[in-house]
Amino acid sequence: MSFLKKLVLSSQFRVLHSVTQAKDISKFSTYMSLKAKYGKLINDHVTNAFYLPIGEDGSDMGMVLYEQQKGILNLHHTEVPEHLRGKSVGHDLAKEVFEYCSARNLKVLLTCEFLQKFYEENPQYKDLVVKR
Numbered sequence: 001m002s003f004l005k006k007l008v009l010s011s012q013f014r015v016l017h018s019v020t021q022a023k024d025i026s027k028f029s030t031y032m033s034l035k036a037k038y039g040k041l042i043n044d045h046v047t048n049a050f051y052l053p054i055g056e057d058g059s060d061m062g063m064v065l066y067e068q069q070k071g072i073l074n075l076h077h078t079e080v081p082e083h084l085r086g087k088s089v090g091h092d093l094a095k096e097v098f099e100y101c102s103a104r105n106l107k108v109l110l111t112c113e114f115l116q117k118f119y120e121e122n123p124q125y126k127d128l129v130v131k132r
């Protein structure tokens with residue numbers, strides 16, 4: 001079983017304690033998903049991507065790619081599995097990422113068109129977004 005799958009299927013502490021060394025723990029952080037149909041949002045600091053496991057077994061993943069620039073996360077690409085497009089998964093993924101950033105007082109730059117549209121429809125996140 002892959003490390004990512006173990007991380008998704010088990011509690012964060014148990015998995016990180018059993019499959020990583022202490023020095024590797026800082027590479028990942030998770031945020032409890034607001035919806036039961038998803039797993040925990042994973043922020044992989046190594047690949048600069050947020051991953052959201054979808055479904056009970058977590059076999060599908062939505063992702064948002066980012067670059068960190070001067071303390072700002074440039075969210076530049078969002079992707080969900082093709083067979084789940086048009087079923088609000090992208091919207092839910094965007095909400096999870098915005099909530100994660102909000103909880104940590106992170107600023108974001110939106111260069112992904114999908115996330116720009118999500119933001120236009122959800123102005124409650126105006127304190128997070130910086131303009132170019």
